[in-house]
Amino acid sequence: MKLKKIEVNSNDLKKRLFTSILIGVLFFTIGISAFKYVQASSSRVEGTPSLLRNSFIWNEKVWTKLSSHRHLSVNKPNPPKGKEPRVNGDLGLEDELELKDYSVEIISGNKKLLLPVSAFHSSPKVGYSTDFRCIEGWSEETQFAGSRFSDFIKFYDLGKKADGSYYNYVGLETPDKKYYVSIDMESMLHPQTVLAYEMNEEPLSEENGAPIRLVIPIKYGIKSLKRIGKIFFSDTRPPDYWAEKGYDWYSGF
Amino acid sequence: MNDKSIIIREKHSRLLRYSHWINFSLLSIMVWSGILIYWANDAYIKIPNSIAETFSIRFRLAEGMGWHFFIMWAFLFNGLIYVNYMIISGEWRTIAPNRKTFYEVIPVILHELKIKKSGPVTIGKFNAAQRLAYTGAILMGLGSVLTGIAIYKPVTLGWLTNLLGGYKAARFEHFLLMIGFFLFFIVHIIQVARAGWNNFRAMLAGYEIEKD
Numbered sequence: 306m307k308l309k310k311i312e313v314n315s316n317d318l319k320k321r322l323f324t325s326i327l328i329g330v331l332f333f334t335i336g337i338s339a340f341k342y343v344q345a346s347s348s349r350v351e352g353t354p355s356l357l358r359n360s361f362i363w364n365e366k367v368w369t370k371l372s373s374h375r376h377l378s379v380n381k382p383n384p385p386k387g388k389e390p391r392v393n394g395d396l397g398l399e400d401e402l403e404l405k406d407y408s409v410e411i412i413s414g415n416k417k418l419l420l421p422v423s424a425f426h427s428s429p430k431v432g433y434s435t436d437f438r439c440i441e442g443w444s445e446e447t448q449f450a451g452s453r454f455s456d457f458i459k460f461y462d463l464g465k466k467a468d469g470s471y472y473n474y475v476g477l478e479t480p481d482k483k484y485y486v487s488i489d490m491e492s493m494l495h496p497q498t499v500l501a502y503e504m505n506e507e508p509l510s511e512e513n514g515a516p517i518r519l520v521i522p523i524k525y526g527i528k529s530l531k532r533i534g535k536i537f538f539s540d541t542r543p544p545d546y547w548a549e550k551g552y553d554w555y556s557g558f
Numbered sequence: 559m560n561d562k563s564i565i566i567r568e569k570h571s572r573l574l575r576y577s578h579w580i581n582f583s584l585l586s587i588m589v590w591s592g593i594l595i596y597w598a599n600d601a602y603i604k605i606p607n608s609i610a611e612t613f614s615i616r617f618r619l620a621e622g623m624g625w626h627f628f629i630m631w632a633f634l635f636n637g638l639i640y641v642n643y644m645i646i647s648g649e650w651r652t653i654a655p656n657r658k659t660f661y662e663v664i665p666v667i668l669h670e671l672k673i674k675k676s677g678p679v680t681i682g683k684f685n686a687a688q689r690l691a692y693t694g695a696i697l698m699g700l701g702s703v704l705t706g707i708a709i710y711k712p713v714t715l716g717w718l719t720n721l722l723g724g725y726k727a728a729r730f731e732h733f734l735l736m737i738g739f740f741l742f743f744i745v746h747i748i749q750v751a752r753a754g755w756n757n758f759r760a761m762l763a764g765y766e767i768e769k770d
Contacts, residue, residue, distance in 0.1 A: 308567040308568065308569060308682075308683065308766075309567065309568065310565050310566070310567055310768055311565070311566055311567070311568065312563050312564070312565050312566075313563065313564055313565075313566055314561060314562075314563055314564075315561065315562050315563065315564050316561055318564055318566065318765070318767075321763055321764075321765070322759065322762070322763045324763075325575075325762045325763035325764070326762060326763075329579065329762060332579065333583070336583055340587070352620065353620065353621070353624050354624070356628070357621075357624030357625065357628055358624075360624065360627060360628035361624065361627065364627055368711060368714060371714055372714070376713045376714050376716060377713070377716075378712075378713045378716070379712075379713075379716045379719070379720060436712070436724075436725050438712065438725060439599070440598075440619070440623075441598040441599045441619065442595065442596065442598055442599030442601070442729065443599045443601070444725050444726055522713075523713045547620075550620060551620035551621060551624065552619075552620045552623070553623060553624075553627070557713075558710075558711050558712050558713035558714060
């Protein structure tokens, strides 16, 4: 492809170059100012400029339309026996763990329960291996076993309102209330969402959230709360530790 | 002022120039926010603390993710406009490698490195090395989108993540492509500087002066 040659007036050409450079300077000035404006903006929603918070929410809408919560996290072979699962954070685990008389508070509408750890063995044991993905960027093939959350709430008749429909959100807290998450009900009803008492075919260690933890592999690890102290249901979004610190609340894959 | 006439060639169309500079801006934000994310688990190349501190990239994971997942849509959209334009206008022929490209590329590079005095004559807009570099950059853009969504939605798009070798592999591939863009950028800047004003001006105003 040979480029055509054109004869033009030199003054016109100068004007053309000047206009182009002006548009370019304008474009970059506006672009950089807009970026700086967003960065400096005081209208922050949970630690994030409102533009980026809205973008998180918009992305959530797009991907839930593509039914991201209806796919399974790909199954992986079991990790070798005795492999210690990676331990990352200890938020909400600083107090001494008292296994004697350990109980989990459950609130669903007017129903209030204090369940012992054995209650989480009432429904059938479900186990699988998959990637456990941390929001920091690392991932590890891990085996989990416990009660499927959907089985658990069916067994104790939880999570539904008087009209029979599910609450929109589930909130979870550690016993010291220092770590807390909230998750959409659809993701909580996912078949791989379990209240786990086993990791890598060993009983849950204290650092990994003994005696009972949430495992939700269709979301970043920040949502898989360790050492559950309280589970409650709500139609308004309960607080979420990392969402308050600027992270995407949905955090789903 | 003298009103003399000049012979020019229309080198880059307006749409091509606009998408080029928009892409440059968006890709810069993608690389920057990507590095903020990468810092949280710098598994492939350790970021020294001194560098992380100087460029203030520590503890900004949430912010990095916020920007990355916002700008990605604009980056994708701009890329699609560019690619569609190239296809529809037929301009893809100016950058697509052809049979000659592959045996011309070595002499072109040797010439550019001043190892050989004369290189092959460029026919059309770009020489063999440029064709490979520009087509490569587009493919890298496509690769970045694919490896990116594979680690963004590894459950919804589990099949894609698997196809790319799994979650860990896809993250590494996404990182390599970023390095690729960085290398492209360095070579591109050097070559643009060497080619001079007439060539660079074409990316600003569209024309190249044939002769005064």
